[in-house]
Amino acid sequence: MKVKHKRIIRFAAKLILLSAVLFYAFIYVMERPGGLTDRRMSRALGQDNILHIPLGKTPDNAVEQFRGPSSMHVIHREPVSGGTLLFMKRPYQVGSHNLQVEYVRKTRIGWKWAWGGGYGIGESSQSLAALNYMGMPELDHLSTPFPMVFGDILDPSIKKVSVKIKGKGTYNAKLTAAEAGRMIWFVFLPSPASTPFDIEGLDSEGNLIARKTITDPRDSGSVHFEMD
DSSP, X not given: OHHHHHHHHHHHHHHHHHHXXXXXXXXXXXXXXXXXXXXXXXXXXXXXXXOOOOEESSHHHHHHHHHOSOSOEEEEEXXXXXXXXXXXXXXXXXXXXXXXXXXXXXXXXXXXXXXXXXXXXXXXXXXXXXXXXXXXXXXXXXXXXXXXXXXXEOSTTOOEEEEEETTTEEEEXXXXXXXXXXXXXXXXXXXXXXXXXXXXXEOTTOOEEEEEEEOXXXXXXXXXXXXX
């Protein structure tokens, strides 16, 4: 009986080990550069060539592995389902504003870049601007935290930012300090988000001081002050 019991234990242990090996082999086939996940993303982006997205040890490393070395630095990290968002800026340059967001997925074998983008806007076009914005739409058949709208705040009188979608309600943005007293904002929208929608900037008393109607979910630009 004891010998039979030991054999059962050894068999169960081997079965568990084999299951673990097969599981991680499947994960590797899915997540390796050029693997099934990358093929799915390539199709979603309409690319003929298959993307080869490297795996990184950290979210920052995953972005650098995919984008290449850059002068951009992370100013905010936002945990989301399945991974994290990195908000990044280049060193301040007179005459321009910029902001980039990168979504990085957490896999069982490392971190992997999954989607992102950003804007650069010249100051010469922002004499009446209260804040900047960019829309990040969702990707068909891929799980991401998008759609989302994000941007940076140019005027300190802006204390609240909201997005109003007709028939769906109002979505208040999260404001967070970025650097040297500057603020960024971002808001997650329902899936699928519909256009047009209004971006509104309000002061500390709730007065509307800036507004713009957006008709393109991928649009970027500036929201100007309301004129009396």
